[in-house]
Structures are given as C-alpha cells and as structure tokens.
Amino acid sequence: MSSIKKLIDGAFFHSWQRTLMVLGGVVMAIALPVTILLTQQQQDLRQRATSDTDYYVQPVILFPQDYPVDNAVVNRVNAVMTEIPAYYGSKYGKTFSVKPAEVIIGDHEATWYWCANGETGCTPGNSEGNVIRQINAKGISVESPAQNVIYSIVFMGGGGWGGGGNPTTIGDLSIYPELDKNCNRVKQYYFKGDLVDSLARCQNENMPNTRQGSGAMAHELGHAFGLPHPDWSTYPPVYAPGSYEYQNSIMGDQSIFPNGMFTQKEKDILAKSPFFTTPALPSVGTVVVDICVNNDPSSVRFNWTRQQTGLLYEVRWGATTSYPEVQTYEDVSESSVISGFTPGTLYYSIRAYSGTVYGPSSIGSIVIKSDCIGVSISPNPSITTAVPSQPPAPTSTACRVLNEACGATTNDCCSGLSCNPELGICRWETTNPNCPYGCTGGSECQLFGGGAWACGAPLGDGVLCGDNSFIFRCVVGQVCLVGGVSGYYCGAPLVPTATPVPPTATPTRTPTPTRTPTPTRTPTPTVTPGGATATPTRTPTPTATRTPTPTLGSGDAGLSLSVNLPGIASNATVAGQGSSSNTERPIRASRGIEVRLLNAGGTPITQTAVPGTLVFDPVTFTYKGTVNMGNTPTGSYIVQIRFDNTLYSNAPGFHSVTNGQTKIIPNLKLISGDIDRNANSNDRLTMEDYILLVACFRGTAICTPQAKIRADLNDSGGDIDSTDLHLLRNGFLERAGASIQ
Amino acid sequence: MPKKTTILIIVLVLFTAGLIYIAVKTEQQVPPKVPSETITEEEALNLIPTINPQTQISFSPAVLNIFENPQTSYSVDVAVNTNGQSISGIQLELSYDPEILTDFTINPAKNNLFGQNPVVLINSVDPELGRASLAIALGGITADEVSGTGNIATVTFSTNSTKKLSTQISILPKTTVRSLQSTNSLLQNATPLNIILSATPAGSGLNPTLPPTDSQLQ
Numbered sequence: 011m012s013s014i015k016k017l018i019d020g021a022f023f024h025s026w027q028r029t030l031m032v033l034g035g036v037v038m039a040i041a042l043p044v045t046i047l048l049t050q051q052q053q054d055l056r057q058r059a060t061s062d063t064d065y066y067v068q069p070v071i072l073f074p075q076d077y078p079v080d081n082a083v084v085n086r087v088n089a090v091m092t093e094i095p096a097y098y099g100s101k102y103g104k105t106f107s108v109k110p111a112e113v114i115i116g117d118h119e120a121t122w123y124w125c126a127n128g129e130t131g132c133t134p135g136n137s138e139g140n141v142i143r144q145i146n147a148k149g150i151s152v153e154s155p156a157q158n159v160i161y162s163i164v165f166m167g168g169g170g171w172g173g174g175g176n177p178t179t180i181g182d183l184s185i186y187p188e189l190d191k192n193c194n195r196v197k198q199y200y201f202k203g204d205l206v207d208s209l210a211r212c213q214n215e216n217m218p219n220t221r222q223g224s225g226a227m228a229h230e231l232g233h234a235f236g237l238p239h240p241d242w243s244t245y246p247p248v249y250a251p252g253s254y255e256y257q258n259s260i261m262g263d264q265s266i267f268p269n270g271m272f273t274q275k276e277k278d279i280l281a282k283s284p285f286f287t288t289p290a291l292p293s294v295g296t297v298v299v300d301i302c303v304n305n306d307p308s309s310v311r312f313n314w315t316r317q318q319t320g321l322l323y324e325v326r327w328g329a330t331t332s333y334p335e336v337q338t339y340e341d342v343s344e345s346s347v348i349s350g351f352t353p354g355t356l357y358y359s360i361r362a363y364s365g366t367v368y369g370p371s372s373i374g375s376i377v378i379k380s381d382c383i384g385v386s387i388s389p390n391p392s393i394t395t396a397v398p399s400q401p402p403a404p405t406s407t408a409c410r411v412l413n414e415a416c417g418a419t420t421n422d423c424c425s426g427l428s429c430n431p432e433l434g435i436c437r438w439e440t441t442n443p444n445c446p447y448g449c450t451g452g453s454e455c456q457l458f459g460g461g462a463w464a465c466g467a468p469l470g471d472g473v474l475c476g477d478n479s480f481i482f483r484c485v486v487g488q489v490c491l492v493g494g495v496s497g498y499y500c501g502a503p504l505v506p507t508a509t510p511v512p513p514t515a516t517p518t519r520t521p522t523p524t525r526t527p528t529p530t531r532t533p534t535p536t537v538t539p540g541g542a543t544a545t546p547t548r549t550p551t552p553t554a555t556r557t558p559t560p561t562l563g564s565g566d567a568g569l570s571l572s573v574n575l576p577g578i579a580s581n582a583t584v585a586g587q588g589s590s591s592n593t594e595r596p597i598r599a600s601r602g603i604e605v606r607l608l609n610a611g612g613t614p615i616t617q618t619a620v621p622g623t624l625v626f627d628p629v630t631f632t633y634k635g636t637v638n639m640g641n642t643p644t645g646s647y648i649v650q651i652r653f654d655n656t657l658y659s660n661a662p663g664f665h666s667v668t669n670g671q672t673k674i675i676p677n678l679k680l681i682s683g684d685i686d687r688n689a690n691s692n693d694r695l696t697m698e699d700y701i702l703l704v705a706c707f708r709g710t711a712i713c714t715p716q717a718k719i720r721a722d723l724n725d726s727g728g729d730i731d732s733t734d735l736h737l738l739r740n741g742f743l744e745r746a747g748a749s750i751q
Numbered sequence: 752m753p754k755k756t757t758i759l760i761i762v763l764v765l766f767t768a769g770l771i772y773i774a775v776k777t778e779q780q781v782p783p784k785v786p787s788e789t790i791t792e793e794e795a796l797n798l799i800p801t802i803n804p805q806t807q808i809s810f811s812p813a814v815l816n817i818f819e820n821p822q823t824s825y826s827v828d829v830a831v832n833t834n835g836q837s838i839s840g841i842q843l844e845l846s847y848d849p850e851i852l853t854d855f856t857i858n859p860a861k862n863n864l865f866g867q868n869p870v871v872l873i874n875s876v877d878p879e880l881g882r883a884s885l886a887i888a889l890g891g892i893t894a895d896e897v898s899g900t901g902n903i904a905t906v907t908f909s910t911n912s913t914k915k916l917s918t919q920i921s922i923l924p925k926t927t928v929r930s931l932q933s934t935n936s937l938l939q940n941a942t943p944l945n946i947i948l949s950a951t952p953a954g955s956g957l958n959p960t961l962p963p964t965d966s967q968l969q
Contacts, residue, residue, distance in 0.1 A: 697842035701929040714795040
C-alpha cells in the first residue's frame with residue numbers, strides 16, 4: 011500500500027515523467043472513445059456491406075453505336091424484368107429481386123461484337139465474350155460477377171441468339187417484336203454467316219403476338235439459377251420433347267410464358283438457389299368489375315380484396331390479352347373508379363407490388379358499353395375518381411383524414427399523415443429525416459432557401475410547389491404556377507377557353523363538401539428547435555382559404571398525366587455506366603407542365619399551352635397529376651406536353667376528351683435538354699442549350715438562376731455535371747419537339 | 752496528486768466540455784432563412800452585357816472552280832476567324848442546291864479550331880431540301896474557350912454540273928457563334944462558297960451573308 015501511495019504521489023517519478031504520464035492519460039482518454047466509435051462505424055459498414063450482398067439480378071442493356079439508345083427498349087426490359095420474378099413467384103412460391111436495368115453505350119457497331127467479317131480488336135467467333143468484355147470495360151463486372159449477382163445482358167444487335175449461365179444473354183429478337191408488335195426492326199441476318207434467320211423466326215413463330223421473347227429471358231435466367239432443359243440426361247428424371255412436362259415448362263418451351271409450370275425437379279433445384287429469398291406476393295384473387303359507375307358508361311370500378319397490408323396495387327388495362335400495357339395506373343386502392351374508357355372489350359390485369367417485386371396478375375375482361383341502359387348500377391357514393399399522386403381519400407370510418415381530429419395516442423390518421431399532439435388533428439408526416447428534431451407546434455418539415463430543411467408553417471394542404479431553393483404547399487384546389495417574383499406561386503388552374511358554360515348538375519362531379527376554413531392555420535412562422543425562425547417569405551399569396559377539393563368544374567375536361575423523365579430514378583438512360591447516376595429523388599418534387607391539344611389536322615385548339623402541375627411519385631418514379639383543360643369541345647385530340655426543360659412530346663395516338671371527365675394518359679416520356687427557354691425558344695435543341703449547360707457548369711454570367719435549374723436535367727439539386735451533359739446529348743438525338751414536327 | 756496535475760485535468764475536462772457544447776450547438780442550429788431578392792429571368796438576362804460580334808465564317812477556298820479542276824468529289828473547309836474573341840461553339844447551317852450538288856456530307860474538320868475531340872451535337876444533311884447542319888463545340892465542359900483562326904468543318908460533295916453556270920453553298924442566318932460570356936451570337940458575317948461550274952462564271956460572286964439578328968436565332 012505504501013508503494014502505491016508513493017506511486018500516486020510521484021515519489022518514484024521525476025516531474026517530467028509525471029507530465030508524460032498525464033499526457034499519456036489524455037491521449038488514452040481521447041483515443042479510447044475514438045477507437046470505440048470507429049469500431050462501431052466499421053461494424054455498421056460491415057452490416058451495410060452484408061445488406062449490399064443481397065442476392066439480385068441485374069439487367070444490363072448494351073446499345074452498340076448503330077443502335078441509338080431507345081428509352082422504349084429500356085422501359086420494356088424493366089417491365090419484363092418485373093414480370094419474370096412475379097412469374098417465378100407464382101409458379102414456385104418464392105422469387106428473386108431485380109434491379110433497374112443499367113444501360114451501356116458500346117464503343118463499336120453491332121457487327122464488331124460478332125467479329126465475323128475481319129473486324130479488329132475483337133475475338134472472332136466469340137460474340138458473347140466480346141460483349142462481356144465491352145460491358146466489363148465500361149465498369150460493370152460481368153466478366154467475373156460477384157456470387158450474389160446474376161447479370162442478364164440484353165444485346166441490341168444480338169438477333170435471335172441467347173445463352174444461359176452468369177451472365178445470361180439475349181438479343182433484340184427477344185425485345186423488338188413484343189415492343190413494336192411487328193417484326194420491322196428485326197434483321198434477317200445479324201452478321202456474316204449468321205445461321206439464324208431471325209426475321210423468319212419473328213414472322214413464322216408470330217413473335218409480335220406471343221410472349222416468346224420474354225419467355226426467352228425467363229428461360230435464360232432459369233439456366234443462371236441452375237435449371238437444365240427438361241431432357242438433359244444428367245438431371246433425372248428426364249422429360250423428352252413433346253412430353254407434358256417439357257411442353258409446359260419455360261425450360262422446355264419458352265413460348266409457354268407466362269403460363270406453364272415448374273416441374274418438381276425444377277422446384278427442387280430452385281430451392282437450392284440463394285437468389286430465391288423473397289416470398290411471393292399474394293394474388294389479388296377474384297376481381298369484381300362494376301361498369302357504369304355513377305351512371306357513367308366510361309367509368310369502371312375494380313373491386314378486389316386487399317390480401318396483405320402495406321402493398322401497392324397495379325392495374326393495367328388495354329385492348330389485348332397478351333400484356334395489357336396500353337394504359338397503366340399504379341398505386342390504386344382496392345376499389346377505385348377509373349373513367350375515360352371508350353366502348354369495346356377492355357382487358358385488365360391487377361397485381362400486388364411490394365416495392366421490389368410484383369405478385370401474380372389476376373387477368374380478365376369486361377365490355378364497356380356506350381350507354382348505361384339496362385345496366386345494374388351498384389352504388390358506391392364514398393369513392394371518387396382516383397387521382398394519381400394524391401393520398402387516397404379514405405372513408406371516415408377507416409382512418410382520419412387531413413385536418414380531422416385524431417387521437418394522439420392511437421395515431422389513427424391515414425397513411426402519410428400523423429396525429430399532431432398539439433393541434434389534435436391529422437397533419438402531414440413530421441418525421442421527415444431532413445428535419446431530425448421533428449417539428450412541433452403544428453409546423454412541418456420543408457425545404458427553405460439555401461437548401462436548408464427546417465420546420466415551418468405550411469401554407470396549404472395541396473400540391474407541393476417551388477424549386478430546389480424553396481418548396482411549399484399550395485392550398486387545396488390551387489396549382490403550382492411558374493412566374494411571379496419568386497419564380498413559383500400558387501393559383502387557380504387556368505382555363506384556356508373563355509367560353510363559360512353553365513354548370514350542369516352531374517352527380518358524379520359535384521365538389522366534395524370541404525371542412526370549414528381553419529383560421530388558426532395561417533402561415534405563421536414557427537420557431538424551430540434550434541431557435542431560428544423559419545419564415546417562408548417567398549410565397550407571394552399566402553392564404554388560409556380552403557377551396558373545394560375537385561379542381562375540375564362541371565364543364566371542364568381534365569387530363570390525368572403520368573410522365574417519365576430521363577435521368578430520374580430508373581427511367582433513365584444516362585452516361586457511361588448506365589443508370590447508376592440517376593437521381594432517385596428529384597429535388598423539384600412538384601413541376602409545372604404545359605399541355606397543348608391539337609385537332610386531327612395538327613392545329614392547336616388554343617393559342618397558348620395550358621399550364622398544370624405534376625408531383626413526383628417516388629413509388630413509380632413518375633410525375634403525376636391532373637391538368638384542368640377548361641371547357642374543351644368534346645372530341646379526339648393529339649395531346650402534347652412538356653416540362654420547363656424538355657421538348658414537347660406527343661402522347662401516342664388520339665385521345666378522346668370529354669367535358670366533365672378526366673382522361674387518363676399514362677407513361678409519357680419526355681426528352682430533356684431545352685434549357686434556353688425564352689421568347690424565341692421553339693421546341694428545338696440547339697447550340698444555345700449546350701452553351702447554357704456548360705455556362706451553368708462553369709458559373710458564368712449568362713447562366714441565370716432559372717437557367718441553372720433547367721440545366722440540372724436530372725434534377726439532382728443544382729449540380730450541373732457530366733450526367734446532365736450526357737442527357738442533353740441524348741436529347742440531341744431527337745433535336746426537335748413534337749410541336750414542330 | 753500534485754496540484755498542477757489536478758488543475759491540468761480540470762482544464763482539460765472544461766476544454767473538452769466546451770468543444771462538445773459547441774459541436775452539439777452547431778448541429779442543432781437551423782440555418783436562418785435569408786430572404787433572397789429574386790428577379791425574373793428576363794431581368795437577369797437584361798443585366799448581362801452583349802458582346803459586339805467580331806467572328807467571321809468563310810470557306811477555304813472561297814471560290815471553287817470545278818470547270819478548271821474537275822474531280823469526282825470535292826472537299827472544302829469551313830474556316831473561322833474569331834478576331835480575338837473567345838468562343839465555345841458554332842452551329843453551322845448551310846443551304847445548297849440539291850439538284851447541282853449531290854452526295855453532300857459535312858463533318859468536323861481535322862486540326863479543328865475546337866481541339867482534337869470536339870463535341871458534335873448535330874450533324875445532319877437533308878438532301879431533298881439542300882440543308883446541312885453541324886453543331887460543334889468544345890470537347891468538354893471544362894475545356895477553355897478558343898480564339899483565333901482555324902477550320903471547324905469540311906464539306907464534301909459531287910456535282911451535276913451541266914445545269915447551271917455556277918452555284919453557291921450559303922451560310923444561313925440561323926448560323927450562330929456562341930460564347931460562355933454573352934447571350935448574343937458573335938457572328939459578324941459569313942461568306943458563302945461560290946462554285947464555278949462552267950467556263951462563264953457567275954458574275955456576282957462573294958456577297959457576305961448578313962449576320963443574324965437575335966430574333967432569327969431560333
């Protein structure tokens with residue numbers, strides 16, 4: 011004990027030694043927690059790495075130089091690659107995950123990869139190897155893939171050839187016929203000495219009207235999972251060609267897709283595959299379809315039972331049975347009314363969607379009549395026309411809607427809302443991770459000037475409005491418009507034609523009664539937890555006035571739009587190594603849109619385009635919304651739309667527009683790059699667009715703040731980079747918008 | 752324990768606590784909203800000074816005498832003299848008589864004014880209308896602007912020379928020369944290519960094309 015005391019008192023040490031000990035102690039005191047912290051971070055990283063090694067299938071599309079990047083192909087591959095997991099899930103019980111397709115722009119023309127005509131730098135007779143090495147050189151490790159990844163290569167210019175294993179490979183014969191519904195883009199022979207007459211196969215095997223192309227992708231993936239052909243003798247029992255098992259398995263006859271089955275042998279093999287970890291989603295079961303809803307012959311209600319909570323549902327409909335994709339409408343509730351159908355047979359398919367995989371489809375057909383005479387109309391007054399991107403309108407018994415009184419402890423607010431304990435009503439979610447301290451006192455998390463997220467008083471309950479420097483909510487019924495001092499403001503939907511029409515008493519279009527305006531919900535600045543005052547000063551017309559929910563007057567026609575933008579989420583075709591640099595969440599969640607209607611002769615029916623607002627849906631990666639076209643003569647029109655930095659694009663075909671109804675126009679794809687939007691802009695990509703993009707990258711004076719927003723083509727938050735440049739160059743492949751074609 | 756050591760430990764503890772306090776306070780602080788003075792895009796554009804156009808575009812050679820030097824195809828460079836101005840890109844719009852000139856192509860010139868790897872945004876020929884477009888610019892978004900004299904494009908064509916005495920390849924007013932520093936085109940004038948097809952040349956010759964006005968740019 012005496013020695014210890016001497017040690018503490020320093021009898022055994024000189025003063026410099028004591029100083030050294032103290033410094034050592036300080037270093038230890040700092041180093042120890044830092045070491046613990048770093049260790050924890052490394053553990054987190056290891057955990058993340060573990061989740062990154064989840065097993066998945068990665069589609070890769072190779073466009074050779076003579077195959078211009080075609081977004082329709084990309085979207086088609088993505089669509090089929092969501093259908094194939096659903097197929098495996100429905101036939102086997104479990105399924106696998108698929109990531110959005112990566113796009114590779116090759117350095118050579120297609121024949122180079124075949125290397126059959128004296129091309130240099132390639133390996134003769136090994137097209138698959140040449141393709142793999144090309145993709146590998148672009149940064150995707152298809153040559154020696156990680157064990158948790160199966161690459162599924164789509165080689166445009168690959169004709170009717172395919173191969174299993176990892177990577178799997180298919181050619182464009184599996185894509186074009188089903189996409190185009192014809193064989194026009196299929197070549198007879200793809201290289202010198204090609205043994206496959208792809209054009210003959212396309213025509214003789216009726217590939218435009220079958221699913222054989224998609225079946226080939228499912229077949230080759232089956233090989234990657236270890237499945238043999240049914241007649242391979244090394245995998246008993248052996249099923250010979252012509253047998254029931256052979257003919258009904260995609261591994262024997264790929265044209266059986268999406269029907270058929272897996273044999274028990276195949277199921278046993280799939281059971282050993284680590285890729286099959288995802289439980290299959292339930293079928294929606296029996297679908298009951300009501301027509302003439304609300305006495306409207308063009309309205310249909312699909313009814314099915316929600317088998318599992320937390321799922322979205324996708325409804326597709328069209329004029330064919332093979333793959334109803336003429337129109338799509340996602341994220342609908344299980345009893346949604348959809349309007350705007352024309353008389354005739356309507357085929358539909360409905361399936362569940364978890365966010366990563368789809369469930370099996372329930373497919374059927376109904377006949378749309380031209381009138382409702384003699385049709386038994388089932389009442390359903392509580393359900394209104396489904397509107398994209400808006401929270402579902404629940405009945406009062408299901409959950410509490412916006413601004414409805416709620417129980418703070420039970421949190422009985424509808425999805426997307428939370429019960430504000432201080433106000434005692436349901437408000438927008440306040441748990442946005444961008445505001446980590448939460449928002450109190452009725453304030454809500456939103457983006458303020460300078461890119462800072464903070465709590466502030468929302469101005470309304472309607473659509474989001476603003477840009478990457480400031481986002482706010484409009485009051486219900488107003489739309490986000492471009493202009494004014496701040497660049498954006500909320501206002502009433504503009505009506506293109508001035509002819510007033512007396513409102514007719516149509517029961518289905520009666521505005522829903524609204525709640526009494528709440529005087530306390532003025533846009534009062536709210537003190538944030540940090541003490542700073544967040545004042546949404548840029549909103550020009552803050553008002554607490556509540557307006558009726560429907561934006562359409564009884565004599566107005568509406569267009570319900572769903573729009574894809576390149577560079578946004580999986581809808582993109584961007585630089586170099588594909589879509590990995592796409593923006594998952596565009597900074598401009600709400601964007602202004604311009605809509606033109608043209609008659610059959612191509613003449614616009616209004617002098618100026620009709621403005622509207624679309625809101626980004628992070629589930630479907632599309633911008634959705636309804637545009638009020640005002641009082642429009644009933645008829646069939648060409649519909650053209652554009653964003654503030656895109657060319658006008660046509661919605662394919664003619665669209666019947668009827669006053670008092672909303673016409674649904676899904677899946678429009680726009681071409682980005684029209685940055686120089688001034689009075690002289692003429693819907694054409696020119697040198698000025700390129701110069702503006704470069705100027706915005708380099709920050710020269712000719713890049714105005716507004717131009718910089720438009721130059722951010724992938725809406726990544728103001729950073730102008732090579733991705734934007736690549737998107738612009740892709741746009742130059744088209745150059746001219748629909749308004750001048 | 753010596754008094755000095757105790758004091759040192761206390762000081763260190765207080766110092767550490769101060770650092771933690773500052774760190775936490777900084778993290779919790781919400782950036783104050785700074786009202787920004789915003790102006791319309793039109794107002795912003797009006798604030799940007801325009802630059803007096805000095806750049807000239809011509810063909811090299813300026814006159815092509817096919818009658819004296821018949822060939823199966825001809826190649827002529829499009830030359831640029833910026834007269835000291837720095838430029839980033841040019842959109843060249845040409846017009847020719849498709850009945851006289853055939854197999855018309857336009858491509859970036861070798862030893863290009865815009866460097867070894869210029870960006871070609873547009874390269875199109877409409878053989879029915881007799882229109883050709885080439886939009887060529889700096890090779891990357893980080894490349895420095897260029898100035899001086901050099902070629903930007905090469906046009907090649909064959910002739911069906913029996914129909915006229917002469918013809919021209921005109922540089923259309925829509926042609927634009929762009930800089931990162933100005934919103935207006937820097938094209939001062941553009942000289943067409945005169946092509947002599949027969950022994951009696953067309954007399955008028957070298958009339959410079961009028962520079963485009965801003966309203967014509969689109």
